[in-house]
Amino acid sequence: MIEKRIAVIGTPGKWSTEVLADHLQRLTGFRCVVDMAEVVLELASGRLHYRDLVLNELDGVIIKKISEIYSPAADDRVRMLSQLEKDGVPCFSRPSQVGRLLNRLEGTAALARAGIPMPATRVTESTDAALGIVNQFGKAILKPLYSTKARGMVVLDASDGESANTDKLNAFKVEHGLFYLQQFAELGGQDLGMVFLGGEYLCTYARVGDAGAWNTTIHSGGKYRNYDAPPELIELGSKAQACFDLSMTTVDIALTEQGPVVFEVSAFGGFSGALKGCGIDAAEKLCHHALETLRTSA
Incomplete structure (x- = not known):
């Protein structure tokens, strides 16, 4: 002990x-x-x-x-x-x-500066500009700057018409103010959580979406599965997490027809996904990492 x-x-x-x-x-x-x-x-x-x-x-x-x-x-x-x-x-x-x-804009802006592939993203306070962005994207996800597990996110489809989307945007603006719009990415029913401990790759789990849900989060009925990530995908995740100096984190990655894209890097990392998807007790490993860091820095 x-x-x-x-x-x-x-x-x-x-x-x-x-x-x-x-x-x-x-x-x-x-x-x-x-x-x-x-x-x-x-x-x-x-x-x-x-x-x-x-x-x-x-x-x-x-x-x-x-x-x-x-x-x-x-x-x-x-x-x-x-x-x-x-x-x-x-x-x-x-x-x-x-x-x-914690703030989605600051986190994803750092990824963009590092050249990490992400869905096309626009940020504005203008409702008219936001409508134009939805029409340009065809389909967009409107995201609060502060949220996890897809809470508060709204799907906007240009085919729904300007009036319907204006109502959604105005309702969103009352609560959140700024429009953070990301082009809708077809996930193919799953996305990935790539786990890093002390900057080193640990494992990758898949979140498999519930039928009928537009996102794959566990909050929306998704399930964890193991995923054998190829070296080039691990390299992408490693590059994304290297934008931040975190003891443990999870990089959210989607495999789209245009190639892999990074949604975000987690501030804390997912213990449940690593355990249920990969059979790895990441919480225990983080404790050992902390103790070893204290020992070597003493």
């Missing part, structure tokens, strides 16, 4: 958070799940308090979940945790990198 105090930033009671805490308890004897809703940041000292614990005094933290729902408030929580990074507390992953991926 290695005597290190590593806390899990996550959602108490959620499987992905609790399994991390269980592994850490077995490996280190210490168990702590931190709910960011209860953390207090002391600005003068930069100390973060969670109940009777001072997070700045820990040996490290694993950030698994900032919030159940991505929002600007989740970004505020990352900014609070950035004080740990400033104080030299090892964070897996670093808050400065996690924050780049």
Whole structure:
């Protein structure tokens, strides 16, 4: 047993958070799940308090979940945790990198700058411009800047007519403001989650969509399957995740008629997909990675 105090930033009671805490308890004897809703940041000292614990005094933290729902408030929580990074507390992953991926625009803009193939994407506040983009694409996915598992996404089809699409755009703008439009990609019933740990390839799982659903997310009825990714696809995923310095991540890839495209890089990575699709306990591997990093940096 290695005597290190590593806390899990996550959602108490959620499987992905609790399994991390269980592994850490077995490996280190210490168990702590931190709910960011209860953390207090002391600005003068930069100390973060969670109940009777001072997070700045820990040996490290694993950030698994900032919030159940991505929002600007989740970004505020990352900014609070950035004080740990400033104080030299090892964070897996670093808050400065996690924050780049909470906002869809910042994350995908980094991929675009690196030349990563993605579906054609346009961003605007103009309803008229958005209508023109839908007509140009023929079919588009309207995405909130803050969301996961396809929540809040809207399919816009030029064949539905200008009036129907204007109504959808106006309703979306009331809640989200900015239009992030991506050309609809035919997934062929599945897309892929490519998992990386410490920048190294771990495995790939497929999300096979439920009949009738336009997306393949588990939230919409999709199922996990193993996928034997060829070297050129792994190279693409590796290039995408290298845009960010993350302890663990999943790269979402679709195989289209025009070739593979990357949808996004996850801020946290998918334990469930790796376990159910590939039989790999990525949570345990992340804990070992964190402990080995602490050992070699001591």
